[in-house]
Amino acid sequence: MQKQHIAMYDELIDKLRKNQELSKDEYLILIQNRKKCSDYLFKNSTEVREKVYGKDIYIRGLIEFTNYCKNDCLYCGIRRSNKCAERYRLDKEEILNSACQGYNLGFRTFVMQGGEDGYYTDEILVDIIKSIKEKYPDCAITLSLGERSFESYKKLKEAGADRYLLRHETASKSHYEKLHPKEMSFDNRVNCLKNLKKLGYQVGAGFMVGSPFQTEENLADELIFLKKLKPQMVGIGPFIPHKDTPFKNENAGSVELTLFMLGLIRLTLPNVLLPATTALGTIDPLGREKGIKAGANVLMPNLSPVGVRKKYMLYDNKICTGDEAAQCVECLKNRIAKTGCKIVVSRGDYKEN
Ligand code: 5AD
Ligand code: FES
Numbered sequence: 001m002q003k004q005h006i007a008m009y010d011e012l013i014d015k016l017r018k019n020q021e022l023s024k025d026e027y028l029i030l031i032q033n034r035k036k037c038s039d040y041l042f043k044n045s046t047e048v049r050e051k052v053y054g055k056d057i058y059i060r061g062l063i064e065f066t067n068y069c070k071n072d073c074l075y076c077g078i079r080r081s082n083k084c085a086e087r088y089r090l091d092k093e094e095i096l097n098s099a100c101q102g103y104n105l106g107f108r109t110f111v112m113q114g115g116e117d118g119y120y121t122d123e124i125l126v127d128i129i130k131s132i133k134e135k136y137p138d139c140a141i142t143l144s145l146g147e148r149s150f151e152s153y154k155k156l157k158e159a160g161a162d163r164y165l166l167r168h169e170t171a172s173k174s175h176y177e178k179l180h181p182k183e184m185s186f187d188n189r190v191n192c193l194k195n196l197k198k199l200g201y202q203v204g205a206g207f208m209v210g211s212p213f214q215t216e217e218n219l220a221d222e223l224i225f226l227k228k229l230k231p232q233m234v235g236i237g238p239f240i241p242h243k244d245t246p247f248k249n250e251n252a253g254s255v256e257l258t259l260f261m262l263g264l265i266r267l268t269l270p271n272v273l274l275p276a277t278t279a280l281g282t283i284d285p286l287g288r289e290k291g292i293k294a295g296a297n298v299l300m301p302n303l304s305p306v307g308v309r310k311k312y313m314l315y316d317n318k319i320c321t322g323d324e325a326a327q328c329v330e331c332l333k334n335r336i337a338k339t340g341c342k343i344v345v346s347r348g349d350y351k352e353n
Contacts, residue, residue: 009037016267017044021227027220027264034260045263045295048270053297055341058273058348059332060109060142061102061303061325064312065090069115071146072181073169075211077242077313078115084244088308089119092128098325099132102303103139105329106345110136111165111300113144120145122152126159133160140347142204147188150195157199164196167206167235170218171225178213193229202350204233204273209261210253211239219261223268232350233298234265234272237279240315255284259294266295271351273298282319288332292339298348299336301328 012026022030030037066089067078078085090098099110110132114120129141143156144165153164168189170176176186196203207222208214226234238253258280266274275298276291284290288299302309302320309321320328333343 005033006036009033010040013037013041013044013267016264017048019270022223022268024217024220024224027223028217030264031216031219031257031260034257038256038260038263041260041263041267042294045266046293048266049274049295049297052271052351056297056344056346056348057292057336057341058109058298058346059107059329059343060111060275060298060300060348061099061105061107062111062113062300063090063095063098063102064113064302064304064308065095066114066117066120067308067312068117068119069146070118071116071184073184074179074181074246075208075239075242075315077245077315079245082242082244085313086311088311089117090305090308092124092131094305095128096131096135098303098305099136099139101325103136105326106343107303108136108138108345108347109140109142109163110303111142111144113165116146122155125156129156129159129161138347140349144204147192150199153192153195153199153201157201161201163202163204163233165204165206165233165235166192166196167204167208168193168225169207170211170214171207171221172218175211175213175218179211193231197231202232202273204235205229205231206233206235208239208253208279209236209258210251212247212250214239219257222261223264226265227268230269232271232273233275234269235275235277236261236265237277238283240279240282240317242313242315252283255280255287255290258287259290262291262294262296271353273348273350275300278302278319279315282315282317289335289339292336292341297341299332299343301325301332 280287
């Protein structure tokens with residue numbers, strides 16, 4: 001009996017491996033029985049990653065250029081209601097300096113990430129993007145600035161931005177409404193993702209694992225949502241409570257469930273760019289290595305000036321906030337070598353096939 005069951009989970013994984021679609025119920029069965037089939041899933045997900053990207057691990061230099069945010073997401077440490085957050089903005093020169101440091105360390109993608117900060121108008125952003133592109137024409141620019149209008153996304157694309165990260169946070173509208181204040185809209189979020197795709201960005205969606213009120217059924221829905229959206233990147237990490245937010249007493253997401261979701265995402269979207277996130281490295285000292293072994297192929301170390309790092313605290317105990325970028329790159333090279341993979345100097349674009 002027991003054996004028969006295990007055979008059934010493996011068959012579902014084989015089905016995914018053959019690029020056949022799973023139903024929501026089939027995903028749910030795998031998620032509910034993950035302890036019995038995670039080894040088989042990870043064997044397949046690493047093989048698929050290797051088939052598409054070899055042993056290469058791409059790095060992205062994360063420049064957290066503002067922690068001002070007009071939004072009030074209940075989970076996030078830089079929400080506008082958090083009066084304890086010490087706010088900062090980087091100017092163009094500081095951003096370019098971070099990029100310069102990053103370039104010398106081998107980064108060929110810069111991710112400009114920030115809260116939704118009205119200070120950075122299209123005009124200011126266009127100027128910064130153009131300057132980075134002029135100085136580093138061999139680099140990709142990824143933006144992660146939240147929700148903006150179609151016209152704004154268009155101007156930023158025309159200025160030279162290549163990619164955009166906008167996690168949808170959850171594929172369920174009712175769950176979305178439990179994580180966000182009522183002025184934020186799930187429909188608008190999804191619409192932004194669609195606009196970004198229309199404009200030709202390489203798009204990254206994503207969600208937190210173990211966020212408050214999330215069910216296993218929600219997680220099955222995430223995979224159905226992703227299969228339909230077909231983003232080029234998917235960022236997922238465990239939810240981690242932040243002490244100055246309404247969710248301060250909630251439980252963190254688990255390493256084990258995050259890894260299982262990474263494996264399922266790799267099989268569902270074989271070519272996807274999939275980071276082993278800092279949040280995963282925060283709840284488990286070996287989280288990022290385990291993420292790679294579950295099928296991830298991207299790391300996003302911090303390039304922000306050390307002086308502001310502790311201020312970009314989306315969740316408690318974030319790692320690497322005291323380290324220079326050079327230290328992190330060295331550290332990651334060593335860590336990744338132990339997994340049998342290697343960090344490469346490359347833009348690390350999405351591979352179509
Ligand atoms: N725990 C984990 N991830 C978080 N994020 C924001 N707050 C938290 C938290 N408390 C994630 C969100 C956001 C991304 C930039 O960071 O998914 O999209
Ligand atoms: Fe930052 Fe290891 S990656 S210190």
